[in-house]
Amino acid sequence: MTDSPDAPRTLQVALGERSYPIHIGPGLLGDSRWLAPYLAGRQVMIVTNEVVAPLYLEGVRRGLPEGLEVRELVLPDGEATKTLESVSRIWDALLEAGFNRRCTLVALGGGVIGDMVGFAAACYQRGVAFVQVPTTLLAQVDSSVGGKTGVNHPRGKNMIGAFWQPRAVLIDTDTLATLPPRELSAGLAEVIKYGLIRDADFLAWLEAEMDALRGLDAAALTRAIERSCALKAEIVAEDETEQGVRALLNLGHTFGHAIEAHQGYGKWLHGEAVGVGMLMAAELSQRLGWLTEAEVARVRAILEAAALPLAVPADMAVDDFLAIMRLDKKNLDSRLRLILLRALGDACVHDETPVETLTALLAEFPRR
């Protein structure tokens, strides 16, 4: 690999014997150098959805060496399909094909596909290999790194799942050309999150480059994805199973999950809900005396520049938030635990927010 701006970049996620590489750059699909080294045996199943299949399934197939036993499974699209039933369909297909423990699953799609295929791989014959090929910005910077897999339950998001690491993650930045603008913005919310929780310089760089990113400038996207994955990989390497520092990755998520759960999963994009949730966390941090008004204004401005919503749904009352937030699985033993900002670039876990401060924020935050 050279240092030319378009050359793929490789990051290593350090997890001992479960370590794996993330390759990032244009033109990775269809080039067998990137996928072939990570296949466990001769049996390969590519799992994707109805939206992604016509765009990229042929490319992935072209990137596989000759002489393999290749199957394809195309699932419906959307968060509503992230269920145990869909994962069962993957298991049924694997068993029908007679796939053994040396098979490899390829997850081609966004976060929903990645989470489901990862979970299917984690539990098929007690664990088989899988490779992530994320095609949305959100999946590229978030769900493809860290080994969280799973499905939703009618009573809560991601309630059933496993920690299971991929053999590799292949991020072809060309796939972002077909991403709807709303989904690009949702992905940018998670990119901004990394700056907010851990890297003030990256946050400043994002403020400067937001137009280039929204304009799909390849070099800017590669750098933003690489830095996001590196920050997440650092955190995951420190805390693979979320006992400590990994909780910081949930900045904006407790508020965001409340919006998603109240509105019905799939109506707000996950990144949109997290985006406004981060603004709520910033405003709460200001009410606790940690951020200045000017710093909160910077958060609001970068979210606005990324075309993310800055207000919560008009039909969500204070009690709607509180009722759902108390059930959130991040709140151990029913204590209200929030991720807040000590400063821009410095997040913390805080479980002593006075309930009146929280209630005042929820009451006064803009509706739309």
Place this chain on the structure above:
Amino acid sequence: MTDSPDAPRTLQVALGERSYPIHIGPGLLGDSRWLAPYLAGRQVMIVTNEVVAPLYLEGVRRGLPEGLEVRELVLPDGEATKTLESVSRIWDALLEAGFNRRCTLVALGGGVIGDMVGFAAACYQRGVAFVQVPTTLLAQVDSSVGGKTGVNHPRGKNMIGAFWQPRAVLIDTDTLATLPPRELSAGLAEVIKYGLIRDADFLAWLEAEMDALRGLDAAALTRAIERSCALKAEIVAEDETEQGVRALLNLGHTFGHAIEAHQGYGKWLHGEAVGVGMLMAAELSQRLGWLTEAEVARVRAILEAAALPLAVPADMAVDDFLAIMRLDKKNLDSRLRLILLRALGDACVHDETPVETLTALLAEFPRR
């Protein structure tokens, strides 16, 4: 703990940060010293079945400290219930109860309950604590050690599952008093297996003590369970995820699975099928020139002394065996891999058995 013959014995399964103890002896249930140290938090769900609940649920409840949030779930009995649907019922109950990541599941019952509850724990909120309280000899010496969890699929046994270690295993030998004799024999098959694969002295001890074991002599049972668990724990510590030596634990299982699958799961007990499968493996080892006729006669005699079947179902033709064995997940890449005996107490993985030798064995083995 003292050295009195009735004092509980403790073994450690060495798996780094996933290490856990196995406590073995009479009177463990109902005594809070044994369960309380392994609870992750205040929320505890005891999962058992309709047969075990009236016998031991009250005892486990009594063995829990005051002030906990305790729920109970009683599932139907039997291998036919070892399905993803049953595990979903556990997840539903956990979510309905609002149980968080610090909850603990207690698996009270035989291997089916242990496998399902372990799998439920492995995937609830990506992994929660569980304690095994096995009440059958088979579960005590086999499925409670090693972290294999999972459920059956219409296309195969244990096809969906995870490796997930318990916090502790509590083996109360008093529970064997209520075990039907057929199930005691099935458990003894697995005990004999440990002698055959790895410990000729233990095999000789079992030959001498078989009457005491079948008569439920407490000291003999404790010693047999302890040695079996120690042998399995050694093997699992060497090879947690079954890449190598752990395969030896499958002595008799390829033939046994074929019988179970052909007859319909639940008709033959797993231990019964494994017992006759071990005799088949011994006879095949003789045909390969590894065991003498006298050694095979010893295998036959100890199985007979344990009241285990010595013949396969009359309606199973050679082709029935071959068709099912080729699908067995232990046969990687469709190669026929068998666990055979180089000597009594010395098993090996062998994938070069001539098909005519195998076919002759299958044709000539006694039917009943």
